[in-house]
Amino acid sequence: MAFLRSLGLTLLLFLSTSGVLAQLDSSSDESLGAPSGPSVTSRNTTYYNPILPGFYPDPSCIFLPSYENTFFCVSSSFNAIPGIPIHASKDLRNWKLVGHVLNRKEQLPRLAETNRSTSGIWAPTLRYHEKSKTFYVITTLVNDHLPQSDSSRWDNILFQSKDLYNPTAWSKATHFTFEGYDPDLYFEGGKTYLTAAHAWQVDPGIYQTQIDLDTGKIGEWKLIWEGTGGMAPEGPHIYKKDGWYYLLAAEGGTGLQHMVTIARSRNVDGPFENNPTNPVLTNANTTSYFQTIGHADLFQDGSGNWWSVALSTRAGPQYLNFPMVRETVLTPVTWKKGEWPVFSKIEGKMSGWAMPREDRSIRGAGQFVDDGDDIYESFFDSNGNLPAHFTYWRYPIPDYFTRGPRNILRLRPSSNNLTALNGNYAGPAGIALVSRRQSHTLFTYSVDVEWEASKQEEEIGVSAFLTQNHHIDLGVVMLPDSGGKLVPHFRYRGASYIPMPEPIVTPVPAEWNLSSDDSKAKLKLRLEIKASNMTHYAFSAGPVGAESLTKTIAVISNEGVSWGFTGVLLGVYSTSNGGEGNAEAYVSRWGYLPQGQYRD
Template sequence: MILPHVISALWLTTFTYSSLVPVAATQGSNSTFYNPIIPGFHPDPSCIFLPEWDETFFCASSSFNAFPGIPLHASKDLQNWKLIGTIASFRGAGHDEKDATDASRWDNIIFRAKDPYDPASWSNAVHFEFEGYDTEPFWDDDGKTYMNGAHAWKVGPWIQQTEANLDTGEVIGWKTIWNGTGGMKDHIFIAKMDGGTGLGHMVTIARSKNIDGPYESNPANPILTNANTTEYFQTVGHADLFQDASGNWWSVALATRSGPEWLHFPMVRETVLTAATWKEGEWPYLTPISGKMSGWKMPPYSLEVEGPGYESNPLFSSMTVTDRLSPWISLGEVKGDDVSFGPNSSIPAHFTHWRYPIENSYTVSPPEHLNSLRLTPSKLNLTAFNGNYAGQEGQTFIGRRQQDTLFTYSVDVDFTPTAVEEEVGVSVFLTQNHHFDLGVVLLPTKARTRAFPGRNLTVVEEPDKLKLHFRFRGESYVPIPANIVVPVPEEWVGEALHLEIKGVNATHYSFSAGPAGAASCMQTLLYASNNALSWGFTGECERILEPSVS
């Protein structure tokens, strides 16, 4: 929806996200650990151990349309992970509305840095030509560099390879080296993700004595999958193998907490860890993924990740460093947020936008309204033009990943609209065409569908008079609850309002509203199944709880 005009400003006075059930883990030498190790939307993990960087593990993951892109986490012990930065923090052109056969839709880039903790160290994107995805570099013993990738699905399921110059993006010529399974100097191993990204997802592997093949498929393929099991963790795949300082092998992969029913998975694709055994001359063996895992003896417990990282959203790097706290994920437990946006503070590093934001739409603690985040609303709501495209003006949107099944998310809003359909709200957001929104909106009194809980709906004598309302509505390709429009009680108008979303169980959210600072007045407007937001191609799933303006 396009609004008739843009209101001047909205202030968020508090922002809270808390987990109700932290995950426990032992810290002893029995190497018991818990998945996911990096919860929330962190798919396609790629990890490496760098002894030259004080024996630190680094893990990057995909971000799709979320900005800043490609989050980078660091750990000394594989159990405690710190967000140290995001790699793709530049404004780039997209390919929205391109035809499916237009090769320009497929754009591959690579970044490099001399210091992973320094955001200024990351290079601009170097583009290389490849009509596909899931590309990965390989450095051979002879000094040559290669790039591997999966060609676009409309063309074929095979793995292709080319010699490449990573400084310039020049590629010599792509050739098919392995057709997959259909569903070391002595050997070069190549891992492939088969079965799609849903319940049939799996990891297969092949090897060859020559970089160009032929490749021999492991007769025990797949080496990692939870397909056709009753495990809570499903869609396991897209794995990466790496060693620790003791030479032990580990593997990270993506998975969803859905069970085989695959109906409710609100955190979508997360990063999980498993131990691997890989003896010389043999094929690797990976322990199947579950919630509680056992493996090699882990490195000693440590929270001493070197380097400051950048502890605020790089878009707002000009702000002072006071109160910039880069969040830790410690032993599987996600630390909650309680953000008041005080003077000299910044937007937290793990907060995110949908595509590149309009920078001047976000102001922390402006002089006229301290201890708040001022949002300048966009003309477009979260669905925008057609559920996929938002144009160059974008959407005012800020949020954080959902990382827990049970949680409480709330925000206080100070909002004075002046025209019909001006709105601010909170949202459980998957994509532009999959989201649940609870908003405060200016509407004619005739638009209301029922009374606010605990109040009587009086006869409307002026049906076209504009009044402040709470409104719930959703967008999805599967059935969703009906719209709800209830009047804001008159005594609350002109005061800050409190909006709240809870994960009440593994299948449902609750949406509540009331006056700020008066918990006893809060009322739940409805419960909604998260199935409508656990839908579609999960590669594009970004689960964000956010204050949105439409």
């Protein structure tokens, strides 16, 4: 999973899909068979991509009849916490967040210290072992600031659980050694085969060994395929069908030349022969809105039909405005006996195999991916937890996010702002940002904040946050006026590897300050980020209870947060900007209103 893209900085891109298919521990071809499932529609079904809109790259999916005929998918999370989100569906159209594999710091403490915004969790693979009734997720914690030749760059890890719906059932990480990434699991004959992509700048190729799932002990690695000649062969997945072992992979890097390729062999460890029609799935060199297609995975539904998930970017060949970056798409696959699979072209509106009838009766406390937010005061559940889809950048500092009066959110400032120490590292202080994913082209995100401040550079604000070095913020900040008196100001500023507009600083109207002490600010404001088209965000603010007075402070292109591996998070932050301030903010009326999805 690697790919160089330059936006003022040459960056190693990557990422892989680690395949998902419930596999039986069997040497029979039936290890990929799907038993009869729920009732389906009588004809091909129309559905829409992406099925997981927003920051959900490198999908890995399985279908489990034993779990109420449910499909499960995991995806990459990088530095976002909770990490490795799990989505479930019974009909392939309605997808619900049902948990996260990585949900406790004790599982993987090292994630708190990652350096670089492209570090963290790359390309998890989800597998289910029928005989042991165990879920396995295998992935890599990548220290992306280190060179590929440094073995400590690659921390390959494995999690397991007997209950996918219970966050605490997921184990701590079991570590194993490999100079590479994108690990995949395949079970057969009482053995577990581990296949992964070697660091491509060192020795490109797909390697394989066997692994003990409880200890992480591995055997000797063997090169089994070098790909078709495209850059960075990665994202391998092994499937067995009709006496053949099929090896699915990604090549070309995770940008505009991304593609899916496949090979097969009569033996699990090769030699593998290339499909003469490779690549089997790509939108490279087309005018399609859906670009960067790759890192695919294959699975069957309850009727035995084949499907593939992959990542894609809604950018068009211009590749300029794509703030949700890499998302999960779905396509039907025709796979006749003894032949190569044939993938349908990825588009926004699709016609696929007859799908199960619509069914939203899915367990789990999370929300469906297309849901909005309307959280007036009840931020915390009875256990003191914020909503499952709320997201932090690395592990949150508990003291920053606490229950306030009326069950609203009390937000305390970090000394770091959102760029933190250098745009890559945040140190032990972290950043005080709580967010949710942007999951629609058009939306309005807004919060009410109640805030009292008196020290210079104390700040509360909202952000379209991609990474520490790519974010667009509207803050309310204490700054001196022309006479040197500290008064609250609105301040737009942005960080990106591409040029951004200069900061905009304007005083908050004096009548909006409710403080009787002119040395302090006491504000009750509604802060808003709105995407009314596919290219720009509008940042606005106004007094609570007087929406007609709302002012638009800045309209900024989303090109500065259209970059890299992740996707935009929309959230509220608090910082002292390295100063002495400690002003708390109280957050209520958290809203996210979906207003449209562009698919072509």
